[in-house]
Amino acid sequence: GAVVSQHPSWVICKSGTSVKIECRSLDFQATTMFWYRQFPKQSLMLMATSNEGSKATYEQGVEKDKFLINHASLTLSTLTVTSAHPEDSSFYICSATVGQGQYFGPGTRLLVL
């Protein structure tokens, strides 16, 4: 099946620093990738849709200047959390589409101290 990887799997950073999370489709090309955020015991919340070669589309309430998304190739999308604060601590998950199917990465746990 379609494999999606994320790096890093977990990161701890100080408040005010920026963190970059990579999402890769390993065995297929993905023109569209999605970024989600998930709080404990809750469902996935879509943050943005990332399209290769164009600007990301952000969901209402998601600050595009805080969560920078770049989709420079058909196999790589990155999410940068800029000037991270403790309230940004969460589980960030990306996904990539193959046809109508959507396949998720293993997630990145971010803890901002």
Place this chain on the structure above:
Amino acid sequence: GENVEQHPSTLSVQEGDSAVIKCTYSDSASNYFPWYKQELGKGPQLIIDIRSNVGEKKDQRIAVTLNKTAKHFSLHITETQPEDSAVYFCAANPGSARQLTFGSGTQLTVLP
């Protein structure tokens, strides 16, 4: 937009019994309904999906049924095993955007 409701929020079954999780959706344009299994600390894993031109789909111990008229679909797990314990999410795709709308999740616990 699409709204997906999922029930129950928690479900405990004895090993070997069956488990059923139900979802309803609101947008009649939705035509793709995947189910995901999420283990603690991991990303969701696609376990089965169904398209709107099909009423039922099976894959070993897992089956999904779809009732387009009533706008609901269900996940059936037979002969449950402890390793089936996880959070299960249903989702619906309302069309060309390929975005998924997720249900709120069901914590399934299979008791040995």
